Amino acid sequence: GQSLEQPSEVTAVEGAIVQINCTYQTSGFYGLSWYQQHDGGAPTFLSYNGLDGLEETGRFSSFLSRSDSYGYLLLQELQMKDSASYFCAWGGYSTLTFGKGTMLLVSP
Amino acid sequence: EAGVTQFPSHSVIEKGQTVTLRCDPISGHDNLYWYRRVMGKEIKFLLHFVKESKQDESGMPNNRFLAERTGGTYSTLKVQPAELEDSGVYFCASSQATGSNYGYTFGSGTRLTVV
Numbered sequence: 001g002q003s004l005e006q007p008s009e010v011t012a013v014e015g016a017i018v019q020i021n022c023t024y025q026t027s028g029f030y031g032l033s034w035y036q037q038h039d040g041g042a043p044t045f046l047s048y049n050g051l052d053g054l055e056e057t058g059r060f061s062s063f064l065s066r067s068d069s070y071g072y073l074l075l076q077e078l079q080m081k082d083s084a085s086y087f088c089a090w091g092g093y094s095t096l097t098f099g100k101g102t103m104l105l106v107s108p
Numbered sequence: 109e110a111g112v113t114q115f116p117s118h119s120v121i122e123k124g125q126t127v128t129l130r131c132d133p134i135s136g137h138d139n140l141y142w143y144r145r146v147m148g149k150e151i152k153f154l155l156h157f158v159k160e161s162k163q164d165e166s167g168m169p170n171n172r173f174l175a176e177r178t179g180g181t182y183s184t185l186k187v188q189p190a191e192l193e194d195s196g197v198y199f200c201a202s203s204q205a206t207g208s209n210y211g212y213t214f215g216s217g218t219r220l221t222v223v
Contacts, residue, residue, distance in 0.1 A: 031209055042112070043151070043199070045211030087151065091208025094139070094164050098151040 002026040004088055004099035011105045012078050020073045020102045022088030030091045032064050032071045037085045037101070046073070048091070078106050110134065112215035114200050120221045126188040129218045133182070133202030139163075140183050141203075141212060142175060146196040154198075157183060158206065190222045 004024045012018040022032065031050035035043040047055050049064035049071060061074040075082055083106045089096040113132040121127050133140045142154040154173070155165040159180035168175070172191070177183040187194055197219050201212035 030207075033208055033211065035214075040216070042214040042216045043201075045213070048209045048211060050209055089208070094141075094156040094206060094208075095153040095167070096143075096151075096208050096212070097153070100150050 002090060002097045004090055004097065006086075006088055006099040006102045008100065009103045009105065011107065013107050014078055014080060016078050017074065017076050018078060018104065020075075020086050020088075020104070022071045022073070022099055024069050024071075024088070024090055024099075026069075026090045026097065029066070032062070033089045033091050033096065034060075034062050034073045035087045035089060035098075037087065039084070043087065046086075075104070080106050080108070082106050112200055112202050112213050114198075114215035114218050116218060117216065118219045118221075120223060121190055123192055123222055124189045126186065127190055127220060129185045129187075129198050129200075129220070131183045131185070131200030131215060133200070134204075134213055137202035137204050137213075138180070139203045139206055140177060141201040142183070142185055143199040143201065143214075144196050145199070145217075146193070149196075151199065154185075163206075187220075190220075192222050195220055195222045 006022045033048045034046040037043045047062040064071040085101040087101045089098045115130045140157040145151045153167040156163045157177045174186045197217040199217045201214040
């Protein structure tokens, strides 16, 4: 079957850098996406990696290594508003398979 | 542009009753998806519409669930009869192009509680 593993919770302080890892076991892999969800809200698309390497979007970067079945989301210059749940998701042609999510808690 | 709108935001129904969830995608988005998150579990795919056609309904749990998208605009997801294990948050998402690389725009979800 398909599965993605990510830590359940990560804590960090404002201004710090945090990395959220995601390992996966899938077939028919297309790419790895990352979504952010603030409590009770809509998941919001952050990034997509279809090829190995690093994708940068402002303070957020995402990395993929297909050979290691591994990816991560890197958040820099953390702000309080970054406290949220972050989901990695394996992308098929029309579907996404999500991990259980990582709750990031940013403290002052 | 307006986002993906879901109605109602919350619904509490008794086991055996019927509930209909509605999703209004972003205007012009041909692709519409339904997902749900049962308590403590992952967000799971239910089905995918391209315009009014069901592209993939492999995630629908059983025949108590019926999704429609008449005219290729808004979509409804009916649960009849509802069971306790149907409780969870039902998300709708839409995208202009097919393919997860473009990112999906999700609605805030409908929290369904079956008692």
